Each structure stands twice: as C-alpha cells, then as structure tokens.
Amino acid sequence: MERVWLDEFDGGAVRGAAARHAVKVLRARVGDVFAGYDGSSERILRVSGFDGGAVLVDVIAERELPETPGSRLTLAAALLKGRRWDLLLEKAAELGVGRIVPLAAERSVAKLAGEDSPDRMERWRRILGGASSQCAGRVPQICEPESPASALKMLSGATNKFILITRGTAESFASAVRELEDGETVVMVGPEGDWTDAETQAAAAAGFRAAGLGPLILRAETAAIAAAALVSLAGKDV
Amino acid sequence: MERVWLDEFDGGAVRGAAARHAVKVLRARVGDVFAGYDGSSERILRVSGFDGGAVLVDVIAERELPETPGSRLTLAAALLKGRRWDLLLEKAAELGVGRIVPLAAERSVAKLAGEDSPDRMERWRRILGGASSQCAGRVPQICEPESPASALKMLSGATNKFILITRGTAESFASAVRELEDGETVVMVGPEGDWTDAETQAAAAAGFRAAGLGPLILRAETAAIAAAALVSLAGKDV
Incomplete structure (x- = not known):
C-alpha cells in the first residue's frame, strides 16, 4: 500500500503536501485506500471525495507505531x-x-x-x-x-x-x-x-x-x- | 604524522600517486618522516632523497595492522x-x-x-x-x-x-x-x-x-x- 506522510490532517481531510502527493503522484480516486503516517501512528485511509485542494478520507484503521x-x-x-x-x-x-x-x-x-x-x-x-x-x-x-x-x-x-x-x-x-x-x-x-x-x-x-x-x-x-x-x-x- | 597510501612501493622507493602526494601535498624534504600504509601494514618512512618521480625512503619501523x-x-x-x-x-x-x-x-x-x-x-x-x-x-x-x-x-x-x-x-x-x-x-x-x-x-x-x-x-x-x-x-x- 502507498504510504503518505500526513503533515496536515484533521481526522477527515488531508491537506497540503500530503494532499498534493495523493492527487498528483498516487492519482487517488474516490474509493482508493492508502496509508497515512505521522511519525507516531499509521492510519489506513479511504478516499471519500475532494474539496478544493483537500482530499477527504474515512479512517478505516489506526495503530500506534511500536516502541523499539x-x-x-x-x-x-x-x-x-x-x-x-x-x-x-x-x-x-x-x-x-x-x-x-x-x-x-x-x-x-x-x-x-x-x-x-x-x-x-x-x-x-x-x-x-x-x-x-x-x-x-x-x-x-x-x-x-x-x-x-x-x-x-x-x-x-x-x-x-x-x-x-x-x-x-x-x-x-x-x-x-x-x-x-x-x-x-x-x-x-x-x-x-x-x-x-x-x-x-x-x-x-x-x-x-x-x-x-x-x-x-x-x-x-x-x-x-x-x-x-x-x-x-x-x-x-x- | 601524515599518512600516505603506498600504492607503489618496492621497499626503498615510493612511486606513483604516493610519491606525487608526498612531494606536492606534504612538500616532503630529505629527513622528513611520514607513515606509509598499504592496507595490511604500516611503515614509518624517512625521506632520503628524490630520483625522478620517486621518493627514496628508509624504513624506520614496520608493523602489521591488527586483526579485528x-x-x-x-x-x-x-x-x-x-x-x-x-x-x-x-x-x-x-x-x-x-x-x-x-x-x-x-x-x-x-x-x-x-x-x-x-x-x-x-x-x-x-x-x-x-x-x-x-x-x-x-x-x-x-x-x-x-x-x-x-x-x-x-x-x-x-x-x-x-x-x-x-x-x-x-x-x-x-x-x-x-x-x-x-x-x-x-x-x-x-x-x-x-x-x-x-x-x-x-x-x-x-x-x-x-x-x-x-x-x-x-x-x-x-x-x-x-x-x-x-x-x-x-x-x-x-
């Protein structure tokens, strides 16, 4: 699964560089699933729509990254x-x-x-x-x-x-x-x-x-x- | 002490890149001492003269590099x-x-x-x-x-x-x-x-x-x- 660094994420919308990456590099469409990552947790996200520069997503799963x-x-x-x-x-x-x-x-x-x-x-x-x-x-x-x-x-x-x-x-x-x-x-x-x-x-x-x-x-x-x-x-x- | 990689050394004369390094970078003169190194041993060398592109040296000491x-x-x-x-x-x-x-x-x-x-x-x-x-x-x-x-x-x-x-x-x-x-x-x-x-x-x-x-x-x-x-x-x- 593609991984995206979530620098701007409010729980329902991915913005900023992550949104641009999802649209331009991953060519994300409604229904696509990718992994969003912010350095301490990882979320499985499904694209539900687009709003201006933002990618709207549902959080399907979320986990804390393990301590090592x-x-x-x-x-x-x-x-x-x-x-x-x-x-x-x-x-x-x-x-x-x-x-x-x-x-x-x-x-x-x-x-x-x-x-x-x-x-x-x-x-x-x-x-x-x-x-x-x-x-x-x-x-x-x-x-x-x-x-x-x-x-x-x-x-x-x-x-x-x-x-x-x-x-x-x-x-x-x-x-x-x-x-x-x-x-x-x-x-x-x-x-x-x-x-x-x-x-x-x-x-x-x-x-x-x-x-x-x-x-x-x-x-x-x-x-x-x-x-x-x-x-x-x-x-x-x- | 300066270290020189001895790519060409016959026991008495340093040639090639090592000689050029000794002359141009270290500006070696007769009597100068440097360490010559070939990847398995290290020699302490004293410059005794110059012969064309070669640097003539006496080997003052020599040691095998340690196994680790x-x-x-x-x-x-x-x-x-x-x-x-x-x-x-x-x-x-x-x-x-x-x-x-x-x-x-x-x-x-x-x-x-x-x-x-x-x-x-x-x-x-x-x-x-x-x-x-x-x-x-x-x-x-x-x-x-x-x-x-x-x-x-x-x-x-x-x-x-x-x-x-x-x-x-x-x-x-x-x-x-x-x-x-x-x-x-x-x-x-x-x-x-x-x-x-x-x-x-x-x-x-x-x-x-x-x-x-x-x-x-x-x-x-x-x-x-x-x-x-x-x-x-x-x-x-x-």
Missing part, C-alpha cells in the same frame, strides 16, 4: 558538516532513535546557530521524516543545538549515560549495552576533531561513563550509527 | 545503486570488514557487469582504500560481482553463515552474533526489493541461517552496516 529499544535512546551528537550530519540523521531515524540533540562542541566545525538556522532545522526534520517514513518507524525528536555544558544539564536525569571516547581508558560500549537499566539511555558522540579534555571531564563529573567502540578509529557519524545499531538491535529488549 | 573481529566477516551484499553502495563500502571498511562480495541478486537494480565494469571495480577499491586509511585499519578485499548461486558455492566453507531476511521466521542476528563459532562469518544482505523466495530457499539449502535485525525496516545499506557493526563491535572477541 531505540525509542529510549537519545543521541547527543556533535554537529558535523554537510553530508555526514545528514547521514547521521537518516540512519538514526531508520534505527529508531528516540531523540537527537545536536551539540556545538568546542571542536565542531559546524556552528551552534547561523543565518540558515531555521532552514536548517526544517531540513533536518525533513530528512528524519523521510527516513522514518521509509522504515515505518517513529520519527526521532530533534532539539535545537546545545552546547555540551547545557546538554549535560538537560540530560542529567537519564538512567544510562555514556560519552564515547577514542583515547584513554574506557569500558566497552558493546558490553555495556547488554546491561542497560530500564529507562532512558543517552550517548554523547564527539566531533571529528574529538572532545576537548574539558568536555570529557565535565561529562565524567556529570555521571557520564566513558565508553569505547573497540580498536578501530570510526568517523564521528559512523560511531553514532554504530552506537544506535548496538542499542537498537543488541540491547536487552531484543 | 570484523576481519573474519564477509559481507555478501546485493549491489545497490549510486551513493548507497558507496556508503556501504565506506562504512564496511571503517568497521574493519574482511571481505565484500557484491551480489547481482534477481531484484538488484545494479547490474552484474556493465561497460563501466573495470572502472567500477577501480572506484570501489579507491573508496575502500580511502576509508580504511582514515581509520588506520586493513582494507577489505572486494571480489568481482557474483550471482547469489555462485556466491553460495564460493562461501559454503565458512563457519557461521547467515542470510538476513525481512519477512518470515528468523532468529535474532544480534543474539546469534554473541554465539559465533571461531572461523569465518558470512552475512548475505539482500537488495532494496528483497530476496526472491528462490534465493532464500537456495541459501537455506546451502546451510545459511535466516536471521533478522528486529522490528524496524532498514534500508539495504543500513542493514549491511548494522550487521557489520554488530559483528565488529559486539562479537565474542571484543
């Missing part, structure tokens, strides 16, 4: 440039990550906020929505970029808190994932240039456990994707 | 189009996958061999070399594309054999990874359009275990990356 182990994971990841950040978002959404907190780390090349800031957030939401919709999963929440210091404060209540580090003593993240306590898990992932010592020390002081991903040197977005895959697929609940 | 849990993994992955295949290669190399066997599955959009075939293999090798070099890891071997039937024959001797499926009954790949037997592991990953029934049946007949990656629907390249991350990072040896 990844839904309770927050990735607090240092902003990356260009396609590497987009890739992180896309794969985090596919892997069912619950929330993404972009970090403007000291060595992040990308900035906390620029002139393109509102556009940027809009674009990030589009990437997340598109990827989740492909995968029939929930859409991750994305926050405004934070400094690591304010993110540490914001995330202090999480049950399992990790900061991925590439040097020094760290426990194995893969092993830690098997022993997560029930509750929210937060994983902080640094920028290409790595955390500063001050950043890792502040995280340790805030109760974040230093964890590593083995002997290989992973690019920042790959570390984030691998961490999400481990929690989503190898966590206790699977 | 991923080194014994073969990803037999259905060819994907464009950037998704390139991404699979890049991330497989970062995660230390030992070998990649491209599969021309029945529903693969990309072809077994085209006019661009030699170029294509060359380009794949470049992507793998670049990604491994970034990560100081071994370069995955890449084979010529095979049909799934001939891949099943070629890979029949592996110790742990899996085919990832998205429908039907499957064991959890994440759980299976914790119980791998010593030896080579093969994971077959299907195309965007999924395996045909004939393909999954042939794999089962060849002793491949049907395994799944949980409730989410992952894109083909994400499934391959997640499988590599699980074996590399959550396998028994880590």
Whole structure:
C-alpha cells in the first residue's frame, strides 16, 4: 500500500503536501485506500471525495507505531558538516532513535546557530521524516543545538549515560549495552576533531561513563550509527 | 604524522600517486618522516632523497595492522545503486570488514557487469582504500560481482553463515552474533526489493541461517552496516 506522510490532517481531510502527493503522484480516486503516517501512528485511509485542494478520507484503521529499544535512546551528537550530519540523521531515524540533540562542541566545525538556522532545522526534520517514513518507524525528536555544558544539564536525569571516547581508558560500549537499566539511555558522540579534555571531564563529573567502540578509529557519524545499531538491535529488549 | 597510501612501493622507493602526494601535498624534504600504509601494514618512512618521480625512503619501523573481529566477516551484499553502495563500502571498511562480495541478486537494480565494469571495480577499491586509511585499519578485499548461486558455492566453507531476511521466521542476528563459532562469518544482505523466495530457499539449502535485525525496516545499506557493526563491535572477541 502507498504510504503518505500526513503533515496536515484533521481526522477527515488531508491537506497540503500530503494532499498534493495523493492527487498528483498516487492519482487517488474516490474509493482508493492508502496509508497515512505521522511519525507516531499509521492510519489506513479511504478516499471519500475532494474539496478544493483537500482530499477527504474515512479512517478505516489506526495503530500506534511500536516502541523499539531505540525509542529510549537519545543521541547527543556533535554537529558535523554537510553530508555526514545528514547521514547521521537518516540512519538514526531508520534505527529508531528516540531523540537527537545536536551539540556545538568546542571542536565542531559546524556552528551552534547561523543565518540558515531555521532552514536548517526544517531540513533536518525533513530528512528524519523521510527516513522514518521509509522504515515505518517513529520519527526521532530533534532539539535545537546545545552546547555540551547545557546538554549535560538537560540530560542529567537519564538512567544510562555514556560519552564515547577514542583515547584513554574506557569500558566497552558493546558490553555495556547488554546491561542497560530500564529507562532512558543517552550517548554523547564527539566531533571529528574529538572532545576537548574539558568536555570529557565535565561529562565524567556529570555521571557520564566513558565508553569505547573497540580498536578501530570510526568517523564521528559512523560511531553514532554504530552506537544506535548496538542499542537498537543488541540491547536487552531484543 | 601524515599518512600516505603506498600504492607503489618496492621497499626503498615510493612511486606513483604516493610519491606525487608526498612531494606536492606534504612538500616532503630529505629527513622528513611520514607513515606509509598499504592496507595490511604500516611503515614509518624517512625521506632520503628524490630520483625522478620517486621518493627514496628508509624504513624506520614496520608493523602489521591488527586483526579485528570484523576481519573474519564477509559481507555478501546485493549491489545497490549510486551513493548507497558507496556508503556501504565506506562504512564496511571503517568497521574493519574482511571481505565484500557484491551480489547481482534477481531484484538488484545494479547490474552484474556493465561497460563501466573495470572502472567500477577501480572506484570501489579507491573508496575502500580511502576509508580504511582514515581509520588506520586493513582494507577489505572486494571480489568481482557474483550471482547469489555462485556466491553460495564460493562461501559454503565458512563457519557461521547467515542470510538476513525481512519477512518470515528468523532468529535474532544480534543474539546469534554473541554465539559465533571461531572461523569465518558470512552475512548475505539482500537488495532494496528483497530476496526472491528462490534465493532464500537456495541459501537455506546451502546451510545459511535466516536471521533478522528486529522490528524496524532498514534500508539495504543500513542493514549491511548494522550487521557489520554488530559483528565488529559486539562479537565474542571484543
């Protein structure tokens, strides 16, 4: 069945981009059935008519999208440039990550906020929505970029808190994932240039456990994707 | 220290692209030291002179690159189009996958061999070399594309054999990874359009275990990356 992202839906009428998609791409006619999707639930809709730009529909069935182990994971990841950040978002959404907190780390090349800031957030939401919709999963929440210091404060209540580090003593993240306590898990992932010592020390002081991903040197977005895959697929609940 | 990919090295002279890189990018002078890398070992080299296009060097130290849990993994992955295949290669190399066997599955959009075939293999090798070099890891071997039937024959001797499926009954790949037997592991990953029934049946007949990656629907390249991350990072040896 065709799937449509319901950006504007009031229970009886599909409007906006979803309506245009239904009419122009799916060539929907009265009686046709498609799946409408808004990131947390999925509805089976039957077309009952058209009204201006709106597609009138009956809701035949509705279900909440399932929670997955990844839904309770927050990735607090240092902003990356260009396609590497987009890739992180896309794969985090596919892997069912619950929330993404972009970090403007000291060595992040990308900035906390620029002139393109509102556009940027809009674009990030589009990437997340598109990827989740492909995968029939929930859409991750994305926050405004934070400094690591304010993110540490914001995330202090999480049950399992990790900061991925590439040097020094760290426990194995893969092993830690098997022993997560029930509750929210937060994983902080640094920028290409790595955390500063001050950043890792502040995280340790805030109760974040230093964890590593083995002997290989992973690019920042790959570390984030691998961490999400481990929690989503190898966590206790699977 | 700067790292140079040694595509042409005879023990005393660096030639070809590596020599050009050393001269033009690193502006190497006599006495300078850099790391030369060929995908299985790393050498510390000191420049002793120049001879035409060649950079003459003394080998100060040499080490084999470490084997990682991923080194014994073969990803037999259905060819994907464009950037998704390139991404699979890049991330497989970062995660230390030992070998990649491209599969021309029945529903693969990309072809077994085209006019661009030699170029294509060359380009794949470049992507793998670049990604491994970034990560100081071994370069995955890449084979010529095979049909799934001939891949099943070629890979029949592996110790742990899996085919990832998205429908039907499957064991959890994440759980299976914790119980791998010593030896080579093969994971077959299907195309965007999924395996045909004939393909999954042939794999089962060849002793491949049907395994799944949980409730989410992952894109083909994400499934391959997640499988590599699980074996590399959550396998028994880590």
